[in-house]
Amino acid sequence: xxxxxxxxxxxxxxxxxxxxxxxxxxxxxxxxxxxxxxxxxxxxxxxxxxxxxxxxxxxxxxxxxxxxxxxxxxxxxxxxxxxxxxxxxxxxxxxxxxxxxxxxxxxxxxxxxxxxxxxxxxxxxxxxxxxxxxxxxxxxxxxxxxx
Amino acid sequence: xxxxxxxxxxxxxxxxxxxxxxxxxxxxxxxxxxxxxxxxxxxxxxxxxxxxxxxxxxxxxxxxxxxxxxxxxxxxxxxxxxxxxxxxxxxxxxxxxxxxxxxxxxxxxxx
Numbered sequence: 001x002x003x004x005x006x007x008x009x010x011x012x013x014x015x016x017x018x019x020x021x022x023x024x025x026x027x028x029x030x031x032x033x034x035x036x037x038x039x040x041x042x043x044x045x046x047x048x049x050x051x052x053x054x055x056x057x058x059x060x061x062x063x064x065x066x067x068x069x070x071x072x073x074x075x076x077x078x079x080x081x082x083x084x085x086x087x088x089x090x091x092x093x094x095x096x097x098x099x100x101x102x103x104x105x106x107x108x109x110x111x112x113x114x115x116x117x118x119x120x121x122x123x124x125x126x127x128x129x130x131x132x133x134x135x136x137x138x139x140x141x142x143x144x145x146x147x
Numbered sequence: 148x149x150x151x152x153x154x155x156x157x158x159x160x161x162x163x164x165x166x167x168x169x170x171x172x173x174x175x176x177x178x179x180x181x182x183x184x185x186x187x188x189x190x191x192x193x194x195x196x197x198x199x200x201x202x203x204x205x206x207x208x209x210x211x212x213x214x215x216x217x218x219x220x221x222x223x224x225x226x227x228x229x230x231x232x233x234x235x236x237x238x239x240x241x242x243x244x245x246x247x248x249x250x251x252x253x254x255x256x257x258x
Contacts, residue, residue: 007165008206011158018154064201093205115208115216118158 001025001060002032002073003091008114012060015118016125024056029068032059033076040083051085058087058109058129060121063099071102078107087128091116165210169255172203177248184241193235197226203251212258218251 003009004027013023026032039053059077063070070090078084089110090103100111110124176199182188183196200223207215225247229236236244 005202005206007161007168008209011161011165011209014157014161015154018150018157064198066198091205093201114205115213118209 002027002029002065002070003060003062004028004064004066005062011118012121015122019122021057027066029065029070029073032061033068033073036077036083036086040080051082053083053086056086058089058125060089060091060125063090063092063094063103071106074103074106074108089121089124089128091121162210165206166212166255166258169203169207169212169215172199173248173252173255176200177252180241180244180248183235184238184245190235193226194230197223197230200226200251212255214254215251215258218247218254222247222251 001009001012001023003012003025006027009025009027013025016023024035026035036053036056036059039055061070061073065073070092074088074090077086077088087109088107089112090108091112091114092099092103093114103111109128112121112124176196179188179192179196179199183192200219204216204219204223207213207219222244225240225244226236229240
């Protein structure tokens with residue numbers, strides 16, 4: 001998750017972790033892209049899927065970040081040779097028609113408008129990742145990484 | 148305690164932490180706005196002020212503070228046209244923003 005609001009990132013991380021996911025959070029686009037790049041180069045795991053950085057099943061991406069616009073981040077991911085199929089859910093405070101169309105044009109897989117109900121975000125995660133990665137009930141076992 | 152209870156407790160703790168951290172966040176925004184109104188700072192500071200309001204607007208309701216989101220959104224919307232404007236806001240605009248920030252503070256304190 002790339003989100004500059006630490007409190008929000010912590011809440012989402014806690015919630016998704018409760019569903020058995022492992023969540024890595026970064027507060028700037030630069031840090032997030034660096035982490036994804038490491039996955040794309042196979043530094044985190046040897047088990048990467050085609051078009052996805054190793055170690056990542058999806059990305060929750062804020063639009064308004066302190067360094068690089070979230071749409072630009074999405075564009076970079078979609079043009080990356082080994083990370084271009086990473087599912088991306090955009091978090092946006094302004095779901096204007098223009099913003100949604102821009103995101104869809106760039107290849108966003110889902111949209112969640114801030115401020116969101118945490119269940120709404122979970123629903124989007126389930127839709128984008130599918131039931132294999134997102135179960136129906138908290139089961140623990142996940143972890144939050146923000147190293 | 149079940150996993151669901153553990154999760155609910157963790158989320159409740161985060162909501163309390165959010166409320167605790169909100170006051171100093173508002174302090175910082177008020178200091179920044181006062182500096183800008185006094186002719187200090189630049190367009191980057193104004194964008195930082197806008198982003199600070201945007202961030203609170205985007206998260207407060209998620210933590211159970213809908214009136215804070217509404218008040219922050221009002222401040223953000225007021226600054227929208229000034230975010231990339233060629234000229235900075237004038238005294239009248241800063242006075243209006245000060246009122247909006249006071250409303251935001253009141254919303255946070257009464258939530």
